[in-house]
Amino acid sequence: MQLKKILAVCVAVMFLVVMAGCGGGGSSSSSSGSSDHKGIKVGVSMPTKSLQRWNQDGANMEAKLKAEGYDVDLQFAENKIETQVSQIENMVTKGCKVIVVGAIDGGSLSSVLDEAKAAGCKVISYDRLIMNTDAVNYYATFDNYGVGKIQGQYIEEKLGLKEGKGPYNFEITTGPLDDNNVVFFFKGAMDVLQPYIDKGQLVIRSGQNTREQCATPNWDEAKAQERMDNILTTYYTDAKLDAVLCSNDSTSLGVQSALKSAGYSAGHMPIITGQDANLPNVKAIVNGEQSMSVFKDTRALADQVVKMVDAIVAGQEPEVNDTSSYNNGVKVVPSYLLQPQFVDKSNYKKLLIDSGYYKESDLQ
Numbered sequence: 001m002q003l004k005k006i007l008a009v010c011v012a013v014m015f016l017v018v019m020a021g022c023g024g025g026g027s028s029s030s031s032s033g034s035s036d037h038k039g040i041k042v043g044v045s046m047p048t049k050s051l052q053r054w055n056q057d058g059a060n061m062e063a064k065l066k067a068e069g070y071d072v073d074l075q076f077a078e079n080k081i082e083t084q085v086s087q088i089e090n091m092v093t094k095g096c097k098v099i100v101v102g103a104i105d106g107g108s109l110s111s112v113l114d115e116a117k118a119a120g121c122k123v124i125s126y127d128r129l130i131m132n133t134d135a136v137n138y139y140a141t142f143d144n145y146g147v148g149k150i151q152g153q154y155i156e157e158k159l160g161l162k163e164g165k166g167p168y169n170f171e172i173t174t175g176p177l178d179d180n181n182v183v184f185f186f187k188g189a190m191d192v193l194q195p196y197i198d199k200g201q202l203v204i205r206s207g208q209n210t211r212e213q214c215a216t217p218n219w220d221e222a223k224a225q226e227r228m229d230n231i232l233t234t235y236y237t238d239a240k241l242d243a244v245l246c247s248n249d250s251t252s253l254g255v256q257s258a259l260k261s262a263g264y265s266a267g268h269m270p271i272i273t274g275q276d277a278n279l280p281n282v283k284a285i286v287n288g289e290q291s292m293s294v295f296k297d298t299r300a301l302a303d304q305v306v307k308m309v310d311a312i313v314a315g316q317e318p319e320v321n322d323t324s325s326y327n328n329g330v331k332v333v334p335s336y337l338l339q340p341q342f343v344d345k346s347n348y349k350k351l352l353i354d355s356g357y358y359k360e361s362d363l364q
Contacts, residue, residue: 037069042309043091043099044072048079051219051250053276053298054102057127060302061100068306079218081105085112092116098309101136102126105178106328109133122312124305125333129180132329138318139326139335140305142296144181148188148247150342151273154292155243156192158271159201166201168242171231172214173224173251180328185247185275186211193245202243205235216251224254232262243271249281249293256289277343277352283363285345292344295351304336 042065046058054076062074073091077084081104091099092115099121103109106128113123113135123130125139155161159168170193175182196202197209208214208231216224224246232241241259246252252274259269267288274281274293284290308318320334327333343351352358 037310037313038071040070040313041091041094041096042070042072043088043094043096044074045084045088045091045099045101046074046076047084047102047104049076050079051276052278053249053296057102057298057302060298061305064302064306065309068310070309077104079104081108085109088112089115092119092121096121098122098124098312100124100126100305100309101130103128103130106131106180107178110135124308126305127181127301129326129328129333131180134330136328136331136333137312138308138320139333140301140308141181141335141337142301142340143337144184145188145325146337147275147294147296147340148185148190149192150188150294150340151185151245151247151275151292152189152192154273154342154344155245155271156196158291159243161193161196161201164201166196166199167203168201169236169239170197170202170204170243170245171206171228171241172204172209172245173216173228173255174211174214174247175219175251176217177212177215179219182211182215182247186214189245189247205239206231216247216254219248219250221250221254221257224251225257226254228255228258229261232258236262241270244273246273246275248275249278252281252290252293253284256284260289275340277357279358279362282343282348282352282358285343285348286363288345292342294340295343296338296340297355297357299357300338304338308336 044058044061046054049055058074062072065072075087077087084104089112099116101123109130110133113133116123117135122137123135125136127141129139130136159165174186193202244255246255252272255272269289271291274290277293277295281290281293311318320336322335322337324332326335353360
């Protein structure tokens with residue numbers, strides 16, 4: 001009888017030891033633990049440091065990926081395509097398992113991404129769709145058509161176009177022709193505004209109403225200013241400009257500079273749109289020089305990209321919510337689209353300050 005008791009105790013102790021060992025193993029292999037990703041290299045290739053939003057995007061992703069334990073190689077190409085190609089080549093050579101690419105020119109990376117694919121590296125196209133290659137695996141961005149639609153609807157509302165008001169003088173400033181996002185920005189806005197142009201409620205005195213005519217190379221502020229200077233001196237010496245559709249914040253600043261040179265002032269500017277809610281532009285909104293910007297919370301986009309990277313590293317399919325909209329000329333790229341929202345003088349504190357995106361002191 002005593003022997004049976006001893007054997008029973010031994011079996012119980014062995015069972016507890018085994019269970020404890022299993023429990024310890026389970027806790028150390030949690031997919032959310034940064035120890036799982038130690039030594040796994042992830043490349044992040046951003047277009048330039050010269051625009052605030054790319055600095056923020058790169059910094060957000062680097063911080064979040066490092067917090068997950070990844071070895072992050074963050075590079076900025078300063079809007080030089082050959083530099084970006086070289087940086088991506090180096091990332092492949094270093095053994096990056098995933099490369100996140102914010103392309104300078106979405107059509108110029110086919111060859112280097114073929115190298116990445118051959119090396120077994122997965123590619124996430126970031127914000128701008130990479131074109132003409134099957135080597136891009138996923139796309140993470142905001143709803144770009146929605147961005148343009150928000151801008152168009154803002155102009156529609158502020159000018160009372162639904163109520164039949166007008167005619168109003170109106171001009172357009174878009175981004176570069178090699179940025180596929182501009183196709184969506186332009187279409188989203190013009191799907192709202194074109195009916196009012198057709199009815200004569202919006203009058204484009206310059207006649208420049210196509211994406212090609214309204215393009216701004218490299219989103220360059222100075223080029224946007226130069227073009228608007230020409231429009232104002234040619235078509236508006238005897239007329240007031242009532243609204244300008246600007247596809248992003250840098251082109252918006254260029255347009256504002258041209259308008260100020262032509263005699264417009266804070267509180268007496270046309271309705272002017274923007275995108276990215278960059279600090280100078282938020283200050284311009286507060287000061288009455290810019291009407292609105294489309295706010296795209298890059299923190300949320302960085303979070304989504306990290307989730308995608310985690311899934312790829314785990315051998316799983318990342319979550320996507322659009323499998324039809326983004327054809328890069330070779331394939332429809334599975335995409336995750338986040339929703340943007342407008343920011344203006346009425347809500348900037350709630351969206352930007354209260355959320356911690358900016359500090360109140362940043363706007364002083």
